[in-house]
Amino acid sequence: MMRFLPHPLLTPILAAVWLLLNNSLAPGHILLGLLLGWAIPWFTLRFWPERVRIHRPMKLLRFVAVVLYDIVVANLVVARRILGRPERLRPAFVSVPLSLETDLAISLLANTICLTPGTVSARLAPDRKCLLVHGLHVPDAEALVAGIKARYEAPLKEVFEAC
Amino acid sequence: MLEVVLSFLILTGAVFTFIGSLGLARLRDFYTRLHGPTKATTLGVGSLLIASALFFGTRGEGVSLHEVLVTLFLFITAPVSAHLLAKAALHLGLRSLAPVPEEPAVPPDGNPEAHPGHKQH
Amino acid sequence: MLNLVLPLAFTLVALAVAMNFWRLIRGPSLPDRILALDTLYVNTIALLVLLGIHLASALYFEAALLIALMGFVGTVALCKYLLRGDIIE
Numbered sequence: 055m056m057r058f059l060p061h062p063l064l065t066p067i068l069a070a071v072w073l074l075l076n077n078s079l080a081p082g083h084i085l086l087g088l089l090l091g092w093a094i095p096w097f098t099l100r101f102w103p104e105r106v107r108i109h110r111p112m113k114l115l116r117f118v119a120v121v122l123y124d125i126v127v128a129n130l131v132v133a134r135r136i137l138g139r140p141e142r143l144r145p146a147f148v149s150v151p152l153s154l155e156t157d158l159a160i161s162l163l164a165n166t167i168c169l170t171p172g173t174v175s176a177r178l179a180p181d182r183k184c185l186l187v188h189g190l191h192v193p194d195a196e197a198l199v200a201g202i203k204a205r206y207e208a209p210l211k212e213v214f215e216a217c
Numbered sequence: 218m219l220e221v222v223l224s225f226l227i228l229t230g231a232v233f234t235f236i237g238s239l240g241l242a243r244l245r246d247f248y249t250r251l252h253g254p255t256k257a258t259t260l261g262v263g264s265l266l267i268a269s270a271l272f273f274g275t276r277g278e279g280v281s282l283h284e285v286l287v288t289l290f291l292f293i294t295a296p297v298s299a300h301l302l303a304k305a306a307l308h309l310g311l312r313s314l315a316p317v318p319e320e321p322a323v324p325p326d327g328n329p330e331a332h333p334g335h336k337q338h
Numbered sequence: 339m340l341n342l343v344l345p346l347a348f349t350l351v352a353l354a355v356a357m358n359f360w361r362l363i364r365g366p367s368l369p370d371r372i373l374a375l376d377t378l379y380v381n382t383i384a385l386l387v388l389l390g391i392h393l394a395s396a397l398y399f400e401a402a403l404l405i406a407l408m409g410f411v412g413t414v415a416l417c418k419y420l421l422r423g424d425i426i427e
Contacts, residue, residue, distance in 0.1 A: 074286045129233060129260040136240035136253050145249050147316065168296030169259065174251055175296075176303035188303060190252045224343040227391070231347035234384050238354035241361050241377055247370055250361075254377040262384045265347075269387050273396055283399045287383065287406055294410040298376055301417035306369040308421050 063108070065091035110213055117209040124170040124205075132172055135191055146192040147176070150185045150199050154207060159214040160185075166206050173198070219275060226268035233261030247311050248303065255299040263288050344392055351384050372416045379409030 065088065072087035073079060108114055135143060154160050164175040164185060172190035179185070192198055240253020266284040273281035358381060362374035383402045390398035 071286065074282050077281065077283050125256075125260060128256050132240070132252055132256045133233065133236045136236055136243065136257075140244050140249075143244075143249060145246070145313075147313075164300055165293070165296040168255060168299045169292070172252060172256075174248075174255065174299050174303050176248075176300070177307055186307075188248045188251070190249055220339050224339050227340075227343050227347050227388070230384065231350040231388075234381060235350040235354045238357040238377060238381065241374065242357040247367060247373070250370065251373060254373060254380070258377060258380045258384075262380055262387070265384050265387045269391055272391050272394075276394070281396065283396070283403075284387075287399065287403050290403070290406050290410075291380065291383070294406070295380075298410060298413040298417070301414060301421075302369050302373055302376070305372075305417045305420040306367075309367070309369065311367055311369065 064095045067091070068094055108213055113209055114213045117206075117213065120205065120209075121166055121169065128170045128172065132190065135172065143191050144193060146189055146195060148187050148189055148192060148195045148198055150187055150202055152183055152185055152207070153203075154211055154215065155182075156214055159210050162214075163206055163210055166210075167202060170206075173202075219271070223268050223272055226264045226271070230261045230263070230265035230268065233257045233264070235261075237261060246313050247306050248313050251299055251303060251306075255295050259291055259295045262291055340391075344388065347388055348385075348392075351381055351388065355381050355385070368420060369417075372413060372420075375416075376409065376413045379405055379412075382409075 068091035069084070069087035072090055073083055076083050152160065152163075154163060160178065160182065164178070167173050167175045167185075167187055174188045175185055176188050177186040187198075187202070189195075189198055234257065237253045237257025240257065241250050244250045244253065266288045270281055270284040273284075355378065358374050358378045362371055362378065365371055383405055386398045386402045386405070390396065390402075
């Protein structure tokens, strides 16, 4: 099983992408998609050393919903900041201590931070203990860090690194 | 009814796209400029693409889900390019309105595994 | 109603593209120009999608998808050049 299907999650995702790309649900396309979904992870095995494991799928869905909601809010907030007076902005670099360890969880956190209210992740410390974040308007740096940790990091940790 | 929803989505998309680019043109240092395009354009283009999926899906030629793929792709890639641009700017030591923290001792590129989005397609 | 909204949307996105060009020309730094290019390709996708709705033709999605792919690869390559080019020297 492990040898023939190295990434069981990737196969249905790749098949779904193939079906979307062709915009069809014909049996031939489903078969071809599954074949590609099996073959691509198998041939690119060396680029994917770690196995992805989702511990709590419902938590992940909830996390996705929270992030989608935050994206809409982020857009409204950033739009208002852009239209306001630029002199009033107080940008700042804030460094967020990380408790996540796996590559996937850290990259997902960095991506989430980029998509949500007025923050862009800028640099990961070489020892992966700390993520540098640039905020567009930061009146209170500690509240920002606490918000990121509670809202995004905690669910990611539960989903991908549950003990 | 459908036309109202479509018009609303198209207008929202266009307005957000415009505001994102306005931020790019108007704000005063690179790091703040980075925020406008990455955020506003993802939602802007996202809602335009949803409008288009609705438009083609309701014309009687079957469901059209191509657009979902483009939206998904944009949502995955936009933060990655924003992160890389911020990293490049820090590396070049661009002038910033906010105090820039110290460069770490090890070159920031020492660990190629550490880029977000590196392995999630 | 769509006939009214579409020209407005075209105008807004075209203005956005014009502002991107302004930033592309003015700079002042390299990452600024790369960011302008990045935004330019996203806005081009928006224009193409609008054109697809306007002409009621689904053909433009392949183009939009290709622009999204190529634009992302281009941005990443340019950033990598900025990050690495200095180290090699």
